[in-house]
Amino acid sequence: MMGPVLAACLLIILSTAWISQANGATCKKDGGVCTCNDQTKNVDCSSKGLTAIPSNIPLETTQLRLNLNSLSKLSPTAFHNLNKLTYLSLGNNQLQTLPAGVFDHLVNLDKLRLDYNQLKSLPPKIFDKLTKLTLLYLQNNKLQSLPNGVFHNLPLLRDLHLQRNQLRRVPEGAFDYLSSLSLVTLNDNPWDCSCNDILYRSKWIREKEGKVNGIESATCVNKKAVLEITEEEAAEDCVYPNTTTAIPTTIITTLASSNDDDIPELPVPQENFQKFLGYQEPDHLPTQPQCLMSISGYLGLMMFFVLISAAILYVIHFLKKA
Template identity: 35%
Template sequence: MDRDKRMSSGLEFLLFLCGLKFSWSCPRDCICYSAPSTVSCQAHNFLTIPDGIPPDSERIFLQNNKIHRLLRGHFSPNTIKLWIYSNNITYIEPSTFHGFTLLEELDLGDNRHLRSLAEDTFRGLRRLNALHLYRCGLTSLPNDIFRGLRNLQYLYLQDNHLKFLQNNTFMDLHNLSHLFLHGNRLWNLQQDTFRGLQALDRLLLHKNQIQWVHRLAFHDLKSLTMLYLFNNSLVELPGQCLDTLPSLEYLRLNDNPWSCDCKALSLWEWLKHFRGSTSSVGCQAPINMVGKDLKELRKEDFSNCSPTVSESRAQTNNLSGTVNPSMNRGVAVGSGGHTHVVHPSRPGPPKNCTKPRNREGKKKGDNEVHHSKEVMADKEDSFPDFSEGGKHDHTSPDGTVTRRKQKCSPRTTVRPPSGVQQANNKAPLSKSLQVQALFVALILTHIDHILH
């Protein structure tokens, strides 16, 4: 007895030296200590949750066992971190984590036979920051399974068997920054698949079976900087769906069966103006394009293609000389007929573009000088310079736009109607004015004679 007491005292002293306080209420074969209160029962071939876990435990580590069921009452709502990865869990009672308002990290990964979850499994976990559900054999996700998880930042769903994601599945995850969906069996991305993910920074979708992406699939992802779509089944990808990603910096599209015919024109146009980092986009069709990189193709390679929607609208407006704001908003035509996205100017009070009057009076030739300056301004600003290093709108990595500083838009020169001569100080007197002047001179010469 004395020997056991001495051993316990010695163990307690060693833990004290390490800054740990030994807890005598601890499940068999586990290690328990406080500061923070922790129970470590990993790698002991437990078939069930061990009895005797202290109710004040903040961290519980049960990974690498053979536990197959999680039921209500197994854990205390005081839990902050719970690791149960690499077990044999096949069933989680929906109310297992109800009331766990302090839980910040839950790792259920690598439970390959879990396969399904109830939609209210994670209900009420309002402080949850990281949720691990990788390699769980999941074939689908209930529509409201992540409802209310507004503090979640990391969601690991990779290496499951997901074939389809319902619209609005992630709608409540306003603070999510990392979403891992690679290694599944997804085959399409709908318009509202990622709705609500305004803070998302990284989206990993590689190693799926994606064949089709809606042109508005990424419309809420204004903060996204990294998008992985490599190793899928994409034959085409609309450039319009990437236009909605103003913060994108890293894009990987390699190892897809890209068709580099007319269907690739909009993607080619987008890649041409993207300033971030991209992978190769290897062409696998048509036969004359096999082995080429879509990014290296030239405009001539699409000579037989009709222009894209934005390009055709811009060209039509350019030829007709009119602009329809609802049709051509945010589109400008640069040299060579290429289309470029230009952010509309911010609303605000109109600038005073009236030229200051010359209070000293017009000098000789003023009309000609002003006219020539306006004509030159019209010529210089007719087509914005979108060439490398030119003065044009830049989109920085954080999505902000640096605009060229311009005082006023050039005024359109107003010319006189056809057949009417424009007067200036250098123009010679017309023949009718000469006759009138001669007549007035004769009257003045003979005025005295006329009066008498």
């Protein structure tokens, strides 16, 4: 009776070995493209020309770098199994939109980088689950507006970077719940100071002057400082297209971007790893954050099927003899 038992044990061992290999296929040591550090739980997938998130990122990962790639889309469930993450960098990609709920499982996230992308808007409640977030980088995008209450669930946020976007306004009370805020950058946005909703921001800046760094640099289209705007100057009751059908009377021209002093803009590598690694576009990713296997994953899969077939044949042969 030892034959079937040995065969069953062999099947279990082979299955475990293959699963372990497939789960490690993200890392270079197993044939993947990313650098993984088992001690620090860091995974570095930066500057790989990626158009999709690599496969099987270890569930224990705490820091994940996906910056300096060619990501243009994200699956809504891209990070759902990575609830240990404290740092996520998606900067210097080509993201144009973010799916609703994409960050909802990152309840331990401390730092989030979305800078140097092509984001024109943010989904409502996109940051609501990130209650431990302290740093949020949104600069150098194309944001034209912010959803109501987008920062309301970020009580620990210290640094908020919004410079070099296309923002003309922020919702009333946008910054009121940021009780830990010590730095916010608002410069190089075409703030519309002819509309009376600028008065909220002007008053907030005056109240926080000396307490929150960076706020004094916010200027109107005519270069006048936002904190100096008076009620007489901001007399118009403007309505913006993203809230109603009315169109504001003031025509806003976009300010030209200037170089970032603290975060250099680096070119994104254009190497295409899709054919070599079998990548597919994020829209076709599985429902869990597993993707595609590297070459070592495929070889492991082939070996697994060969060995499992041999084990099955052995069991059948033994049973026939019995």
